[in-house]
Amino acid sequence: MTAGKPAFPTRRAAAERNRDKVLAAARAAFADGDTGISMAEVARRAGVGMATLYRNFPGRRELLEALYADEVEAICKAAVIEDGQTPGAALNAWLRLQVDFISHKRLIVSELLAHTDGDGPASRREQALDAGRPLLAAAQRAREVRDDVTLEQVFDMIVAIAKIPGTRDYLEPIIQIMLDGLPLRTAEHPTRT
Template sequence: MTADKTAFPTRRAAAERNRDKILAAARAAFADGDTGISMAEVARRAGVGMATLYRNFPGRRELLEALYADEVDAICEAAVIEDGQSPGAALITWLRLQFDFISHKRLIVSELLEHTGGDGPASRRAQALDAGRPLLTAAQQAGEVRDDVTLEQVFDLIVAIAKIHGTPDYLEPIIQVMLDGLVAGR
């Protein structure tokens, strides 16, 4: 009995490590721009067998959804005002995270849209908007950010800029102009 009690948590921990390895391998592959990566290649890069891969992610869609969900969850958790930080600065920092996410994860998002018909990204967008609204409201109430824009409008601008083809050096001044335009009184 004692062996069974200790084996179960060990198996669960190993399963969690395998899941994390699979996600890390898939995340790295998509970060490299490898949209054509097969499930077999993900398993190979993660150092797990196909059965382990499919036990965690029955198909490509589930893998993409997990990647996307993890990223959105991290962005939502980052929607905070740190001690000593102004609400406007917190919002701008968070919006930059949004831009980085969208511009670097557009391959995942576009493929996920192909596999889901658009439902997954839309619900995650709503989740991110809900997380960011208190930042925008605080920045607007502090008079640091224009009060005539909604977070939906700001997101749409970020998405539009992220769709522009170009290097990060090319896109940086464009996103900076947009962020500067949010500052109240400009």
């Protein structure tokens, strides 16, 4: 160590790496459907000690909240229109991320609701809705998406689809039917009344 320079940045970097390892291990366990994973098993899979685990996440609820928050943050960052992409295509791609998120994270959400009063997932839903509203508005302004639907309604459809038991191959046509219902209908293909 150089005289006069504290080792804090190195410690902070190591602490951040340990936190990331714990989150990655827990994320992989939940992705495999292992909802019964213990905190000790998370620590073992992450290659960290129990003290390190509990320093970062005092309990299971805090670990679940961190997992959920990281995933929602990634979804929010993805709510953008890329160069060369139409607003409707951007919305469609983002909604597909939502479908993947909900279907793969429902185990985390259901367990998190069991460990909290329910405010966590609800506030994160609002965060995702706030990120996606500009995409929907842009697609509606471009007349690529019907204007009689709200993002809340679309999210509710995604959540309902995610609750249907079955493989991704089984769910894919159902997801596509939902997405096919969003575009504005032309004179040749009017919306049914």
